[in-house]
Amino acid sequence: xxxxxxxxxxxxxxxxxAEAGLFSVRLHVVGGRLATPQLRAIRNAADRYGRGxxxxxxxxxxxxxxxxxxxxxxLKEFLSPxxxxxxxxxxxxxTVTACQGCRxxxxxxxxxxxLAEAVDRELYGxxxxxxxxxxxxxxxxxxxxxxxxxxxxxxWVEPRWEGPACAFxxxxxxxxxxxxxxxxxxxxxxxxxxTPCIGCGDCVTSCPTGxxxxxxxxxxxxxxxxFGRRPFLGRRILGMLRTKEEATAAILAVRDFFRVHGKxxxxxxxxxxxxxFPALETFVKGGVKRP
Amino acid sequence: MTTxxxxxxxxVCPMTFVMVRLGLQKIAPSGKLTVRLKEEALKxxxxxxxxxxxxxxxxxxxxxxxxxxxxxxxxxTA
Numbered sequence: 516x517x518x519x520x521x522x523x524x525x526x527x528x529x530x531x532x533a534e535a536g537l538f539s540v541r542l543h544v545v546g547g548r549l550a551t552p553q554l555r556a557i558r559n560a561a562d563r564y565g566r567g568x569x570x571x572x573x574x575x576x577x578x579x580x581x582x583x584x585x586x587x588x589x590l591k592e593f594l595s596p597x598x599x600x601x602x603x604x605x606x607x608x609x610t611v612t613a614c615q616g617c618r619x620x621x622x623x624x625x626x627x628x629x630l631a632e633a634v635d636r637e638l639y640g641x642x643x644x645x646x647x648x649x650x651x652x653x654x655x656x657x658x659x660x661x662x663x664x665x666x667x668x669x670x671w672v673e674p675r676w677e678g679p680a681c682a683f684x685x686x687x688x689x690x691x692x693x694x695x696x697x698x699x700x701x702x703x704x705x706x707x708x709x710t711p712c713i714g715c716g717d718c719v720t721s722c723p724t725g726x727x728x729x730x731x732x733x734x735x736x737x738x739x740x741x742f743g744r745r746p747f748l749g750r751r752i753l754g755m756l757r758t759k760e761e762a763t764a765a766i767l768a769v770r771d772f773f774r775v776h777g778k779x780x781x782x783x784x785x786x787x788x789x790x791x792f793p794a795l796e797t798f799v800k801g802g803v804k805r806p
Numbered sequence: 807m808t809t810x811x812x813x814x815x816x817x818v819c820p821m822t823f824v825m826v827r828l829g830l831q832k833i834a835p836s837g838k839l840t841v842r843l844k845e846e847a848l849k850x851x852x853x854x855x856x857x858x859x860x861x862x863x864x865x866x867x868x869x870x871x872x873x874x875x876x877x878x879x880x881x882x883t884a
Contacts, residue, residue: 682864682865684864684865684866684867685865685867686848686852686865686872689845689848689867689872690845690848690849717849720849720852720853720856721848721849721852721853722852723852723856723861723862723863723865723874
């Protein structure tokens, strides 16, 4: 088999193994969620076409290893009725990872699986200059490690102080992990500095009088992160986005920026080192239509 | 009548929350309890008090130690 054939198979989620003639077949999983009939189908497929092994990947994916090249088409057909598709690899938009979000997790601020599904529908498997990973954390506890992804999302709480009932007890200032809250010079107001604020909402949760309120909750975007051989953390871009549609549009725009400015075999973080983050922000703001 | 004092400065989460809950069980509905706690316990203790319907009526501090005056909800029987 030629290298070109190998590459085509890889793009289709079939990775050649070290052992000649065998492939590890990557499946299409969004946010690590599978229904039990799908899990049963995957188990049966691994028994029938592999060696009864299933590999859970580091990014919530599922692979069936030890599949002979001649069985790849049959495996795909076998899984199809369960709704499990074959995944992607190579220079494409990869698995969208997500936590369980606000429908399951008490800390959740946004519905991460819902956003992951929406983003997956728009972007999964689309061609890009190099692999492109998306991770969605439902809150700033950041279980999905937003900054390790080419584009990451975190659920975010924006606090707002309302004066009349405030006792100036100091609790919000004490619990703030980034010391973003301070008392004004005249001692009659509290100031929340949005730059160090990490959107955790601890000040809102802890306020005994309800003076520190939730102004809004939404999505913060991080771009340019990666792991691998030369890890670096993505940086926060844009202001807080308030809807799933805005967040989806922002992720699409980041992907489009990469398509326009990225070079083949260049990770997005390296593209941003060349272009700078302001160019990305300007481009994405055009796509999201928000300040 | 003196407000009972509960000192949880020697406890760590989740025992801080457990101790406060046990402390509240010993007082009558609408009664008061003063909780002495460290700064790092503030968030979890206050949020659990609010979730239980109790009110923090006053807060004072000395360095990193806080005193919370808590009014037990009238609905709390246990």
